[in-house]
Amino acid sequence: MEVIYVQADRCLGCKTCEIECRIAHTDTDTENTLFAAVSQLRPPKRRLFVEQGEKGKTPVICRHCEEAPCIVECISGSIYRDEQGFVRRKKERCIGCWSCIMACPFGVVVRDAEAHIAVKCDHCPDLDTPACVTGCPTKALQLVDVDSLPQERRKELLLKKEV
Amino acid sequence: MQYVIVGGSIAAITALNVIRANRPDAKMQMVADEAVPFYYRALIPFLLDKSRTVDEILFTEQPTDDKRVKFHHDRCVGVDSTQKVIRLESGNPLPYDKLLLAAGSSSVRPDIPGVGSTGVYTLRNMDEALKVRDALEGCGKAVVVGGALAGIKMAESLQRTGVHVTVVEQFPRILPFIADTETAQRMSQKLGQEGMAIHTNDSAAEILATDGKATGVRLVSGKTIPADLVLLMVGVRPNVEFLAGSGVDTDLAVLTDQEMQTSVPDIYAAGDMVQIHDAVTGEDVISGLWGNAVHMGRTAGFNMSGIKAVVPPFLSSFNSTEIAGLPIISAGLIHPQSEQYTVYTEAQGENYRKLIFDKDRLVGMIFLGDITKAGVYINLIRNRIALGERKDALIREVMSVLSTL
Structure with a gap:
């Protein structure tokens, strides 16, 4: 399974990921562009957040948790796990009770007050690579295979020690 | 292995799904006393104002889609833990190897004069919701007795159908378990702006009726509020009566260990009929919360499948909603x-x-x-x-x- 891997030390806080996220989630019949996104009556919400961490800026994004608290607390059958293992939300089932916002310990589910639905990362199911990853200019966000991750981390640590 | 699950809501279904996934050899029987079980209870208010149909509030994946699951539309009336059978209202005994008690709770019906009149309803399950929905035809005024979360959600739904709604709450404020005085005041004000009348520090003394049909509610304060429809939303109590003589220990509700096993081996319990320990306040309470029921159902399901699991720390006050x-x-x-x-x-x-x-x-x-x-x-x-x-x-x-x- 490929997941979004965040390397906070590579993040410059440029927020390109947030913009790409919003563009990708623009509800339009034409091509999703920045122009289309900002032209919406209700511009799309971002689903990841560049925040100030202890050492610097870092993107905060849904972990698609194994035992996802948002799925546990969803009282309407809206939040579910898809075939790929990602935690998604069925729009038509959401009642805007915000139980998922109450549940998420990472604070990455947000309220779309106008549409009266909860909004969260869907891992861009229609794209090969999620928009935030494609857009990140410093590779702070990468799509990696979960199984190969420990190997890469070991390599990284070894290289760091040599410096 | 014969699994019997008493109950048809989220604790029961969560446990069932865990058992299905972990025990391919499992034979599972579910016993629930609702004609249409397996729906999202919190969506009942959306039935009243017809913003959702019955189909739209059902679980998307029904337990009975799995052919290993047999469903009994019946009521469990007794548990014989020495013979390892449960007794059903229809008369048939049902043997079990592992039993889950997830029968939930029922509405409290206050014992006041006139409470048996036509037009007076408790509202917790689908059957009641459909009755109330029918009763709303031609209804102009309604009184909701009980201004906690469930009462307010139902009141809002009634109001969306054009009914004039009055809420009566015995605490000095509405939403007594999820709001402080400040929050409750702000909510009351918003609801008031939307046309809802709210009486706090008051409760129903009598349902007024003419020819057996409710015409209003007389409050303890002496006020009289006319109504075609009265909803009694004054709380619930756990369905534990059928456990008399079973050996399953109860206090406020069924007592379990961290693995959700009751005092009797091979009998587990989950959901609203279980007493939990609040990690923050240290109090023993009945949770009544969806997420806690999921955790209890999941933990029971694992242990019933032979995989050891314990419940996470519980909060008994843990609520999210939108009102007005x-x-x-x-x-x-x-x-x-x-x-x-x-x-x-x-x-x-x-x-x-x-x-x-x-x-x-x-x-x-x-x-x-x-x-x-x-x-x-x-x-x-x-x-x-x-x-x-x-x-x-x-x-x-x-x-x-x-x-x-």
Whole structure:
């Protein structure tokens, strides 16, 4: 399974990921562009957040948790796990009770007050690579295979020690 | 292995799904006394105003889709734990190897004069909801007795159908278990602007009726409120009567260990008929919360499948909703009674935030209006995280959001 891997030390806080996220989630019949996104009556919400961490800026994004608290607390059958293992939300089932916002310990589910639905990362199911990853200019966000991750981390640590 | 599950809502279904996934050899029988089980109970208010159909509030995946699951539309009336059988109302005994009790709770029907009149309903399940929906045809005025969360949600739904609604709450404020005085006042005001009448510090003394049909409610204060329809939303009690003589220990509700096993081996319990221990207040309570029922059902399901699991720390107060267009999330100890606790509040327009600390531990919170990142802070409450020097930064972080709105 490929997941979004965040390397906070590579993040410059440029927020390109947030913009790409919003563009990708623009509800339009034409091509999703920045122009289309900002032209919406209700511009799309971002689903990841560049925040100030202890050492610097870092993107905060849904972990698609194994035992996802948002799925546990969803009282309407809206939040579910898809075939790929990602935690998604069925729009038509959401009642805007915000139980998922109450549940998420990472604070990455947000309220779309106008549409009266909860909004969260869907891992861009229609794209090969999620928009935030494609857009990140410093590779702070990468799509990696979960199984190969420990190997890469070991390599990284070894290289760091040599410096 | 013969699994029997008494109940048809989320605790039962969660346990069933865990057993299905972990025991390919399992034979599963479910017993529930509702004609249409397996629906999302919290969506009942959307049936009343017809914003959703029955189909639209059913579980998307029905337990009976699995051919290993046999469903009995019946009521469990007794448990014989020495013979390992349960007795059903229809008369048939049902043998079990492992039994899950997840029969939930039922509405309390206050014993007041006139309560048996036509037009008076309790409202907790689908059958009742459909009856009330039919009764709403030609209904002009309704009284909802009980202004806690369920009562207010039903009242809002009735109001959306054009009915004039009056809510009666015996506490000095509505939403007594999820709101403090400030929040409740703000909510009452919003509901009032939408045309809802609210009487607090009062309760129903008598249902007035003509020819056996409800015409209004006389309150303890002496006021009389005319009504074609009366909803009794004064609370629930766990369905534990059928356990008499079973050997399953109960106090406020069924007692279990951390693995959700009752005092009797091979009998487990989950959901609203179970007594839990609140990790923050230290009180023994009946939870009545969806998420806790999921955790209990899951834990019971694993242990019944032979995989050891324990429940996470429980919060008995842990709620999120939107009322009169205003979101509210509250958790933990929201009515601190002692000077041991420090309380911080901040308000900005419609937004209000409150944090309650026990020294450097966050023990309670209320977010009204802006609910961003509420879960982050609730997680600190649930896991009783000692914040140390980070406490001040946390307060700044929570409160400063309001000044930037």
